[in-house]
Amino acid sequence: MRAQRPVTITDIAKATGVAPSTVSRALNKPGRVSAATRERIEAAARELDYVPNSQARALSSGRTGTIAVLVSDVTNPFYFGLIRGTQQQLKAAGYAQLLIDTEDSGEHEAEMLRKMRRWMDGAILTASRLPERSLAGLAAEIPLVTVNRNVRGVPSVVIDTPAGMGLAFEHLVSLGHRDIAYAYGPENSWSNRARWQALKAAAQRYGRTFERVGPFPRGRMFGSAAADALLNTKATAYIAFNDLLAIGILTRLRERGVRVPGDVSVVGCDDIFGADFCNPPLTTLTAPIEQAGRVAVSLLLSHLDVSTAEPQRRAVVLPTHLTIRDSTGPAPQLTIRESTDPAPQR
């Protein structure tokens, strides 16, 4: 009712009898005007319910107060925590969050970034499908932080799932599993490749045979294909690219009458929403997802402020831990599918 025409800086100037520039300074550069006038101006601003027009501000100052967060698929539960983390931290710093769904396409991602580079002060790429060179090039134009993607020259926060993979492997080995298989995720996922590499290394360390099925696209529904492929191996324990896939695998195994963890064990990755109440509850590598979002924002914001100062481009690594639930158990004494195991213990 009250706000017919929005209150501008000029209205405040008129009300207090100073120039618009003084109002601007009083509100933004505290030291630049005398305490007395500043207080008068602040009072008037409050009184008139003044809200700065960010468009106008952006036009002259060049900063928009908006940070874009790009996710490859808003409906992927992995991003829930991430989004919440960024949201928290951004709000605390007075920034708005522009959420963009790149639909898992690198081109789409690049186009969005180009189209919107003027709308935002910086961007957080939570699952970039862009090649390294494009990323590095983009980073030269817009302040960027990547999550779970490590590119030289671009600050990043990565969740150290690869290290966690060692833990998962160890866990399965300690349960007596000798043959372990990995359900490989999408080729375009950096995390997937990193996890696979880590796992291969772990297998080598323990001298275990190790297979891989896939790649499988993102999404729970492909768990069926993955489960079938996994059952075709001689493995008794499966590690899935992520929880979504793992849950899909669990569902399919149940359909096919394979008991978990009686016949086979399953380990997921990320500990997303649902991992704790699926059937059976999933043993998984718990990632500090929300924290990753917060850290990514801090990183970005620190780069924004001291843009001219030292480059301070950092890569933050966040540790994970293994959460053991009911989907893993001792290896079956006799493999249900094959009994061929004449090989010595090691």
Place this chain on the structure above:
Amino acid sequence: MRAQRPVTITDIAKATGVAPSTVSRALNKPGRVSAATRERIEAAARELDYVPNSQARALSSGRTGTIAVLVSDVTNPFYFGLIRGTQQQLKAAGYAQLLIDTEDSGEHEAEMLRKMRRWMDGAILTASRLPERSLAGLAAEIPLVTVNRNVRGVPSVVIDTPAGMGLAFEHLVSLGHRDIAYAYGPENSWSNRARWQALKAAAQRYGRTFERVGPFPRGRMFGSAAADALLNTKATAYIAFNDLLAIGILTRLRERGVRVPGDVSVVGCDDIFGADFCNPPLTTLTAPIEQAGRVAVSLLLSHLDVSTAEPQRRAVVLPTHLTIRDSTGPAPQLTIRESTDPAPQR
């Protein structure tokens, strides 16, 4: 690399030898300039990789090309589909989506809306906690569309879960359940109240006794309290405010050794991510959530364009359907907790 200083409309004007105003018109009002010059200008724009500065545009035209979507909690899976729906439709219309988490607080919601009213052309309120009068007042200032909230004068899209409640009730009755209880959700939820009302009406229609426990706050963890409270009633079938609560209830029942659906049946609401793979898979009222998001955007956008034309404020109602999974089954012949049932069949 190429884009040192961003290309402006003036650059194009210079390149083609026309005035900036002509460029603006060529790009925005196709009919206003001759086809020949327009083509020349478009070519130049393409050539120079021109990206309009939305801030400047917003400043003079008053429209920002941004729509805010307010959710009460980004991590609530209910919003996943919604966000995806709005995202789709907004992108198609060339708008950007500004996602805002109101943290389930009406004050926070109002403040955000106030602070950001200049950043956006309109807002979609997916779970407003604001009182009716505030909402109506706000709608006078900013184009608004509500989801699952019906306020006079504010266009809305509501998912007709109440009608679906009838279906759920019927389903349980047909399975032989005579005593049904509702796990009441948060008081500040409009949907919750609407569902409760519908259920009461259904109970009356069927002449069944009907109890209610709660209210319970939002969130899965409160399912434990709800389950305990429900077990304290003589009901053999439970309907939960939403799936999140239902899943929590399921978890607790399992803990307490109550079999579902052997001992009691459970019905949820919304069919969120997870409802199909929890243990046991949840019978629930499937809501067209994603569609709701899309419709909300269309509604809002249509209001934006014809602001001066007929008011055409509408309320769209989306139907739901019952998805029967494994959490509901025939009523137990003999209640496990009580055997007192001397009453005649009806």
Place this chain on the structure above:
DNA sequence: ATCTTGATGGCAATCGTTTGCCAAAGTTTG
């Protein structure tokens, strides 16, 4: 008493785009 200096506030340009208004064409009509 004069000069320097620092604090304070105002003027005016600027950011990039849109849009009302006007002028110069070209086109139709009587």
Place this chain on the structure above:
DNA sequence: CAAACTTTGGCAAACGATTGCCATCAAGAT
């Protein structure tokens, strides 16, 4: 052929804030 329109393009004023530069004034130094 003149009058009356229609196109088409340009000028210049917004939009609301920021900021470099200058003017003023008071206090301190000489």
